[in-house]
Amino acid sequence: MEITKIIGIALVGVCTSLFLKQYQPEFAIFISLVCGCMILVYVFHKLSFIVNLLKSLASRIDLNEDFLVILLKATGIAYVTEFACNTCRDAGETAIASKVELAGRVLIASMAIPIITTLVEMMQKLIPASN
Amino acid sequence: MEIQLLFKIAAIGILVAVLHQVLCRAGRDDQAMMVALSGIVIVLAMVVKEISNLFHTVKTLFNL
The missing domain is CATH 1.10.287 (Helix Hairpins)
Known part of the structure; x- marks a missing residue:
């Protein structure tokens, strides 16, 4: 269940950023930035399998x-x-x-x-x- | 995937907010500004590392 990890990170990021927005709005941006970075890096690791599949499919046909x-x-x-x-x-x-x-x-x-x-x-x- | 980094940034943010409030109430607005600025710079250094990690992943994945 990898989606639960991503949802957890997103919800924790939303809560902390919402809390910090009242006191220091700059830090709310940082939190959302890091949260997005983490999720994207995680997703891109999974996406590499799909990209490799695409490359192998392209090598089979004359593309x-x-x-x-x-x-x-x-x-x-x-x-x-x-x-x-x-x-x-x-x-x-x-x-x-x-x-x-x-x-x-x-x-x-x-x-x-x-x-x-x-x-x-x-x-x-x-x-x-x-x- | 280090959730600790998120908590670290949140903790630095809360600390800076508290220090900012205390220094503002004490009438030292210039020092409060400096504290906020240094907090932002420290967190920015952490965030830049994470962003470079993301860009490196994108570069290797999509061979940009």
Whole structure:
């Protein structure tokens, strides 16, 4: 029962952060940050099995290795961005949160450029009239 | 997964809050501010370690 551990950590974090918010609001942010870090690290250890499964499945079929790497990178950027964004929003800094979100989107889009160019090349091959 | 770290931060927070209140009541507002600041710096050092742990995990998992 690993979910009980995570729920326990989350509830303890919520209680302590709620208590500290009245006296020292800065420490409430720290508590939520550490709580989120712990849960994410725990979840990522479990997620590594799924990633390994995906990699082994991709090696079985004839899939370009670069595309899977780009997909994984985009997922990682999305997770980390979401974490930072939610922390900023918890602290009441919606402006910074939206900038972080924008940065994550732009980075993922710039990373997907090779996939997009491959797609365009494939479309050009499929439509002979475009040449 | 060390729940002790959470309790440690909570304990430092309570200690700093109490010291802040006592020093404020005693009329030493500048020292109260310094106590709060040092508490924040100490806890920030702990939090940064945890965040770097998270980033390291993400880097190795998603080979960023």
